[in-house]
Amino acid sequence: MAKRAFLTLIVVLLLFLGILPVLSMLVKSLVVQGNFSLASYGSVLTSGRQWTLMWHSAALSSMVTLLTLVIGTPLGILLAESDMPFRRFFTILFVIPLLLPPYFMAVSWFDLLGRQGLLAQIAGPVATRITSDLLFGLPGCVLVLFSVFLPIPMLLTMVFLGTINPRLQEAGRLVSDWKGILKSITVPLILPGIMLSAMLVFILAFGEFSVPNFLRYDVFPVESFTQFSAFYDFKAATAAAVPLVVVTLLLMFAESVFLRENTYQIRPSQEAVHSPRIELGSHLKWLLSLVTALAFIIVIVPVLVLAVQSAHTEAYIQALDYAGKSLLRSLAYAFIAATLLVSLGFFTGYLVQKKALWCWRFVDSSLLFLFALPSTVIGIGLISLWNTRWTNFVYATPAIIIIGYLAKYTALTSRISVTGLAQVPPSMEEAAQVAGAGWFRRIFYILIPLAGPTLLAGWLVGYIFSLRDTGITMLVYPPGHETLPVRIFTLMANGSPQLVAALCILMIAAILVPGGLLAALATRMKYKVNS
Amino acid sequence: MKIVELDSVSKSYGNERALDKISLGIEQGERIVILGPSGCGKTTIMRLVAGFIPPDSGIVSIAGKIVSRDGKIIVPPRKRGVGMVFQDLALWPHMSVKANIEFGLKAKGFGKPERQKMIRDMLELVGMLEYMDRKPAELSGGQQQRIALARALVLEPKVLLMDEPLSSLDLDLNIRLRKEIIRLHDKLGFTMLYVTHDRDEATDIATRIITMKQGRIDLS
């Protein structure tokens, strides 16, 4: 009984935090002076501008999806299965851009290729004119978002490869070389993972606003944000956000139809030493050069540029002076949000994994929907719900930021909890039940310790995603409560490049140092549990 | 000439010695059954012969040719002429029965008409012709077993490795398939290395039984 009541409470909380704001936004946009009306949509749907926006959004997200998939999937296979050296190192390196606020990469490329960039000092203004024109527009956006989202197909490929029963590949090795196995066995088996990553990248690229905004490429999220922040036109902002809701829903529908059909029974392999390695042989040299070159172009060079640009002590003194408080706030909010995210994620994950309430599928889909929904939409929704005289105690405090993070990122911690819980045999909980332990006791003494390493990983993911969030925070932060990514974003327009670069480097350190420590800790915990 | 020969082969996983200086010769056409308790190293022997892992020390030869020695795999699995039925069968779930059998034929470069004929003959032999277009998940345990056999045998391997192939089936079916396996063996004349921990199954199938204990051949 305690279990049902508590889980119901969690569902209500979820509705309240995430779904209600979006509904409230939709309803408000349909009511004009007390009457139902489509007036807000009138201008939106008739103007030619909408078609431009639609075209831009579609072009950007499809190109980014295609590119990340075509390169990320083979990269994942290479890093997971081949005998290429430095695989771990490359994996970590390629993941870095995903961990940072996406526009950092844009800032860095601007510092390199922009009119006053580093390249201009070397190659002269004519060359940079061309590069700068390319950067500001579709090619620049594709490049930046490609580097940011490449880790998604790469990591998902690696994860799915890990779940393939290695016997299936060994059965292939008896008759075929690795190319044949790859083509006919491995890739078809990880196809659901590839599809999933395609959908994720498309959705994230579609909803991304900070990069196109900085590189002045007009897409829906930018339009929606501009309407809201520059013109204070709430209704137009909402109307521009609705196509985003529709596209998100369509994609989720496609996913449910397509992916459910194509998921084979895959099970986690438990072997310590597993999976046949692909022996690259004579291919090793050029593949290794290619991977190294890619790492240089999309990770090492951008980070180096920021480091070089910021290499003045004054820049860092000024940075701490300008934004030291924002940095502390960022860390504090991310810490609180991660803790709440992992708690909420654990219980929704439990609900979904055990199918504990009839509405488990709804909960799972809602979370995914909120994650897929562009940040600007969630931000506008939250404002529409909480910006009233009676709810100022939330709206005027950092609580609204935390609520935004919970709405958007619980999907991540929830999915991670599902994976963690799936690895705990049901008999463990049942044994405790037979021994007379109530539900809360079973949760705290059996499940949480057993799922411990996974929960730590969930915390880490929640922490990083809260820390790097720009879209939601930008819209909802109360005056005087801005976080570091927002502070940097607003400084970009008029701050010196040195200062901005220094702030970016500080932020990178704030993300990577605790991230690295915790990841190491989680690995060690996992090792202990397994041995 | 021995068709499979292990010469003083050892294999460790970390500190754990899975095989300790095993020597073993198998004659053409024999049905050798390796019998032993769980964890004694039976699967490890199979994987050494198949070429998935190299021995830490010692020599593995097939048909008089050294295929791996002292930590090195010299001949990769696909060139050893070895077929294998895995304990969990490892039928490819995304392929039809036909495609499962065809995969190896394609890899070996057989033309389409040839492949068709070989697949039909093989399926006929295991009595599964009418199931050609099903997916493995649409077959019963015993049927899957036959397909796994067909897949392993279609390339006419010199050696067939079978790692507890019947252990997941109920006793009735288990006994029926033992007969089937012997029938196929008599008809096709391959050499068979068969692993089980069931003494009855071993005596039924074997022309020779080898008992193992803790990584060694038990001579007592």
Ligand SMILES: Nc1ncnc2c1ncn2[C@@H]1O[C@H](COP(=O)(O)OP(=O)(O)OP(=O)(O)O)[C@@H](O)[C@H]1O
């Ligand atoms: N990949 C591996 N990593 C570490 N140790 C292993 C691995 N494979 C086998 N071992 C160890 O080597 C020993 C022999 O294992 P093997 O799988 O050959 O046993 P088996 O006789 O086939 O047992 P069973 O009847 O249970 O299948 C066991 O102690 C096992 O723990």
Ligand SMILES: [Mg+2]
């Ligand atoms: Mg075994």
